[in-house]
Amino acid sequence: MATVDLETIVKYAWLAYDSSREIIKITDISAKVSTNFVFRVKFRDKGFVIAKLSYFGKFEHFSEDHQIIQALGNNLPIPFDNFLAKSLMKNDKLYIHRFTNDSIDAWVIFYQPIKIKQKLPRILEIPDIVNLGKEFANFHKTCNLIRNTLPKSTKTLESDIRDFTHYLHTEDGIEEFGENAPTILKHCDQFLTNFKPLKAALLPIIPVFVDWNIGNFSISAGRFYSRWDYDWFRVSTRMMDFYFIARVVSAVGDRTLFTYNIEPLKDPRFVIFLKEYHQINPLKREEILFIKEAYRFFLINYVLRHGQYFFRTDYVHQLQKDVLDTHLDAIDSFDPQFILDELSL
Numbered sequence: 643m644a645t646v647d648l649e650t651i652v653k654y655a656w657l658a659y660d661s662s663r664e665i666i667k668i669t670d671i672s673a674k675v676s677t678n679f680v681f682r683v684k685f686r687d688k689g690f691v692i693a694k695l696s697y698f699g700k701f702e703h704f705s706e707d708h709q710i711i712q713a714l715g716n717n718l719p720i721p722f723d724n725f726l727a728k729s730l731m732k733n734d735k736l737y738i739h740r741f742t743n744d745s746i747d748a749w750v751i752f753y754q755p756i757k758i759k760q761k762l763p764r765i766l767e768i769p770d771i772v773n774l775g776k777e778f779a780n781f782h783k784t785c786n787l788i789r790n791t792l793p794k795s796t797k798t799l800e801s802d803i804r805d806f807t808h809y810l811h812t813e814d815g816i817e818e819f820g821e822n823a824p825t826i827l828k829h830c831d832q833f834l835t836n837f838k839p840l841k842a843a844l845l846p847i848i849p850v851f852v853d854w855n856i857g858n859f860s861i862s863a864g865r866f867y868s869r870w871d872y873d874w875f876r877v878s879t880r881m882m883d884f885y886f887i888a889r890v891v892s893a894v895g896d897r898t899l900f901t902y903n904i905e906p907l908k909d910p911r912f913v914i915f916l917k918e919y920h921q922i923n924p925l926k927r928e929e930i931l932f933i934k935e936a937y938r939f940f941l942i943n944y945v946l947r948h949g950q951y952f953f954r955t956d957y958v959h960q961l962q963k964d965v966l967d968t969h970l971d972a973i974d975s976f977d978p979q980f981i982l983d984e985l986s987l
Contacts, residue, residue: 648748652681652693655739655750659732663687673857678873683752691730692755697748698951704749705738707875709793712736714849717788722781727756727870756870759862765895771911773864775918778887781866782880783923785848792849795877799939800837803830806947819946822966826946829970833938840932845879852876852940854886856896873952874944881929881936888912901964902945904937904972913984920985927987934976941965941973 649668656665664686671692672680681693696704708729715726730737730752739750762770807830809815810823819826837843851858852874859869876882888906890896891914906912916925945965949958 648679648695649681651741651748652683652695652750654741655693656683656752658739659730659737659752663689668693673871690755692727692753693750694753695748695750697746698948701740701747701749703797705736706793706795706797707872708738708751709736710795710849710877711872711875713792714785714788717791718784719788722784722866725781725866725869727753727868729753753870756868759860759867761860762856762890763895764856765893766891766911768911768914770864771891771914772918774887774891775915776922777861777864777866778883778915779919779922782848782883786846786880789846789848789877792877797876799842799878800834802943802947803833803939806830806942809947825966825970826942829938829942829973832974833935833942836935840935841928842879842932842935845881845926845929845932847877848880850876850878850880850882852882852886852944854883854890856890879929879932879936881932882939884933885937885940887915891915901969902941902961903964903969904934904976907933907937907976907978913981916981916985925985925987927982930978930981930985930987933978933981934973937976938970938973941969 649670652668653665656663665683666686667684669682669684670679671682672678678698679695681695682690683693684690711726712729712731715728718725737752741748741750762774766774807827810819810827810830816823851869851872853871858871860867885907888909891911892906892909893911894906919925944952945961949962952958953961
């Protein structure tokens with residue numbers, strides 16, 4: 643079967659969902675950063691929905707993640723009850739359309755449009771950081787409150803690293819990473835070695851979105867208003883959210899040209915955030931110690947392992963080069979003791 647263009651896949655997905663509403667226009671509104679595609683689907687009745695198309699990873703993981711996100715969005719109480727974009731249901735099930743041919747295995751999910759208020763400024767003022775600390779503390783606290791009502795997740799940090807370790811020993815892995823494979827394997831081993839003594843497996847797990855750059859959520863009067871973009875969603879320790887939070891509150895702020903260095907975790911403004919967070923949703927010593935391993939996991943899994951799927955080609959090569967040349971080496975010199983001291987842990 644010949645390759646089908648992505649808009650046609652979206653059309654097929656909608657026809658299978660509700661052929662009674664005629665599509666008159668499909669507009670690509672993708673951020674043009676990742677390999678996922680987002681479309682605005684407009685109907686003759688003047689209504690519209692948002693379609694997300696992905697062909698990265700495993701369909702089972704895509705489906706599992708969105709089942710959890712849908713349950714989370716439904717179960718979050720006030721004031722977060724309308725925070726997440728809602729996916730469309732058909733009958734009593736979440737609707738995900740899977741399209742396959744000889745050259746592509748793609749999945750489409752539809753979202754109700756979500757209202758957007760203010761985006762955070764590129765560099766936050768101290769009052770913004772204080773507000774954000776309180777808001778994240780309350781959001782994480784609420785996610786923890788309802789965590790036992792959500793579908794189970796099969797992905798873990800350890801299983802992702804072990805899968806990548808296995809891949810690095812295959813012909814495809816060796817061909818892709820070449821002379822860099824030993825360095826990556828060393829850090830995979832380091833992550834797994836440090837996981838047990840840090841008691842990471844015992845840390846509470848909640849839904850986390852990982853990527854909290856200011857283009858993924860909006861606020862109103864300093865409070866969370868709406869959140870979209872679920873590419874890096876997982877159920878894991880809340881520490882997985884903190885590296886991107888550190889980037890948002892850093893003195894450097896959000897930038898068009900960026901790298902994933904460790905400096906945001908050292909920024910005094912991140913400590914301001916943590917102090918506000920800690921007052922509402924206390925952090926544990928073990929969690930703070932795990933911050934650098936969460937950062938190591940982010941570099942290994944999202945930038946190196948899956949970078950070609952999450953970033954455009956003109957971004958990914960430089961980001962991966964930065965990780966291999968500089969960022970991985972900086973991890974083990976990072977000592978979170980100053981954070982422990984500031985939080986009296």
